[in-house]
Amino acid sequence: LLNSEEKVRIGRMALELVQNGDTIFIAGGTTTLEFARLLPCQRRVTVITNALRVVDLLVDQPGIDLVTLGGAVRPGEQTLHGHLTDWGVAQFCADKLFYGIEAISLQHGLTHSQIVEVSTDRAFANAATQTIILADHTKFGKVAPALVMPLEKVHVIVTDRDVAPEIVESLSSKGIRVIQA
Numbered sequence: 001l002l003n004s005e006e007k008v009r010i011g012r013m014a015l016e017l018v019q020n021g022d023t024i025f026i027a028g029g030t031t032t033l034e035f036a037r038l039l040p041c042q043r044r045v046t047v048i049t050n051a052l053r054v055v056d057l058l059v060d061q062p063g064i065d066l067v068t069l070g071g072a073v074r075p076g077e078q079t080l081h082g083h084l085t086d087w088g089v090a091q092f093c094a095d096k097l098f099y100g101i102e103a104i105s106l107q108h109g110l111t112h113s114q115i116v117e118v119s120t121d122r123a124f125a126n127a128a129t130q131t132i133i134l135a136d137h138t139k140f141g142k143v144a145p146a147l148v149m150p151l152e153k154v155h156v157i158v159t160d161r162d163v164a165p166e167i168v169e170s171l172s173s174k175g176i177r178v179i180q181a
Contacts, residue, residue, distance in 0.1 A: 004034075006136040006160040006181070011035035013181035014098060014134055014158045020044055022095045025124045026054050028079035028117075029100030031134040033057070040064055048092055050085050050120060052078040067092075074116065081120045089123040097128035101135055103142035106170050109151045111144040118146045130155045137162035151176065 011034035018024065020043050026032050028051035036054045039045070040061035047058055048067040058064045071085030099121065103111045110133070112118055125131050131154050140163055156177045168178045 006162075007031045007034045007134075008038075009181035010134050010136060010158050010160060011038050013179055014132065015039065015041075017096065017132060017156065017158075018043055018045060019095075022046070023048065023092070025049065025089070025092075025094045025097040025099075025128055026051060027097065027099045027121060027124055028053070028077055029134075031100040031136065032098050035098055035134055048089075048094060050080040050089075050124075052080070071120070074114070077114075079117065081117045083119075085120045086123040089120065089127050092127055094124075094128045096130045096132055097124045098132050098134055099124065101133055101139060101148065103144040104133070104135060104140050104151075104157075105143045106151070106167065108143045108147065110148040110154070111142075112146050112148050113144040115146045118148055121148045125149050125153050132156040132158065134158050136160050140164070140167055 014035050015038055023046040026036050026049045033053050036057050044063045046065040050069045055068045058066050069085045069088040071080035072082040101110045137160050154176050158179045161180045171178050
């Protein structure tokens with residue numbers, strides 16, 4: 001797992017953003033998986049996810065009301081996507097979306113190389129009151145082919161301490177809260 005220590009620290013810091021009684025979306029990805037691994041400790045929350053690995057982690061955890069979305073399975077990632085997943089997401093109103101991203105650019109926003117997942121990722125952001133990005137420093141300054149969402153849709157970014165200060169400053173000036181773990 002690339003940058004696993006940072007991903008665990010980011011996940012632990014993101015836990016502080018979860019309130020008792022929250023309804024949260026957890027999208028697929030390695031950093032969101034670390035977040036999900038830490039989640040069962042102390043809160044009662046409803047988790048809605050398209051990530052089968054998150055389902056595996058949380059299925060028998062007390063205090064977690066788990067909802068899994070249907071759809072086509074993306075092998076390897078073990079995530080669900082497509083029109084059934086997008087429709088399922090639209091049936092909920094979540095307090096927060098915890099989302100890992102492949103690439104973050106100040107000019108182009110959040111982008112992804114898995115074009116088939118973009119509509120589901122957008123559906124998550126549209127159905128959540130708050131979008132929280134979990135991303136280590138290697139994701140910044142990169143652009144992938146498919147636009148997921150502009151930075152204006154992002155409320156909080158939880159990252160590590162290796163993000164360049166000028167990037168943190170620029171994100172903060174756009175009204176995005178940056179938390180460095």
